[in-house]
Amino acid sequence: MESLDSGWQDFPAPAKLNLFLHIVGRRSDGYHLLQSVFQLIDLADTVSLRVSEGGEIQHLNPLPGVPAESDLTVRAARLLQKATGCSKGVDIRVEKRLPIGGGVGGGSSDAATVMLALNRLWQLNLTRSKLMELGLSLGADVPFFIFGESAFVEGIGEIMTSVATPDAAFVILHPPVHVPTPQIFSDPDLTRNTVPIRVRHFDSAVTRNDLEYVACKNHPEIRENIMWLSQYADARMTGSGSCVFASFSSPNEANRVIYDLPKNMTGYVARSLSKHPLHEFAE
Structure with a gap:
């Protein structure tokens, strides 16, 4: 990924499309059971990260009206930090291109990109399955972006099977x-x-x-x-x-x-x- 001045690095956070979405039932706890194919596309936000040594996690251009505590990128970084005991911190910027509230997974993708990038930048070496397990606590779509391939998705969104989809x-x-x-x-x-x-x-x-x-x-x-x-x-x-x-x-x-x-x-x-x-x- 591109390195910027002063230690910043850019990482893409691509959108997804649901090629279809079927509701096939409902669990006793009220959660709906679905089937869908999630397709990654190249329309993307850009997440910029700068690792710091003090352990502080800062979002430097948060969305208006969204406190840092509830921003998914900040929550993703703090989740990784807590799960691994990592003492490093990170500064975060997000260039938004994905429509907010559009059903294309923008916030979830941003969070997944933070987790994937920090897994390398902080040298955590967590497995994909562990990152997906952690990401599920942030939102149902986050594990898909960590899974990182077009997928047939079932359950409440946690069961994924890689599928081949045509170039389009x-x-x-x-x-x-x-x-x-x-x-x-x-x-x-x-x-x-x-x-x-x-x-x-x-x-x-x-x-x-x-x-x-x-x-x-x-x-x-x-x-x-x-x-x-x-x-x-x-x-x-x-x-x-x-x-x-x-x-x-x-x-x-x-x-x-x-x-x-x-x-x-x-x-x-x-x-x-x-x-x-x-x-x-x-x-």
């Missing part, structure tokens, strides 16, 4: 709404009994995002973006929203769609990634 270019649209995930999962109209599929059949199964109906019901802007993008390809929502996406065989195709984007919509073009750029930082 994606058009991603970001409606200007924030979707509260708990609101989606508590809605009585949410489908909770989709028939499970087998990992080996996922690429030929009929799939959808079970959260999409409820999100569109509560946020018409999401439906508007899906309908516009559906002119060009099969479009659906990722995660609990609000971002929607469609897959294309080449960046040129995707760029042509973005060229037609109405001025009241926001969109990006991204490429699929087969592995996380920091995959080698843990074994």
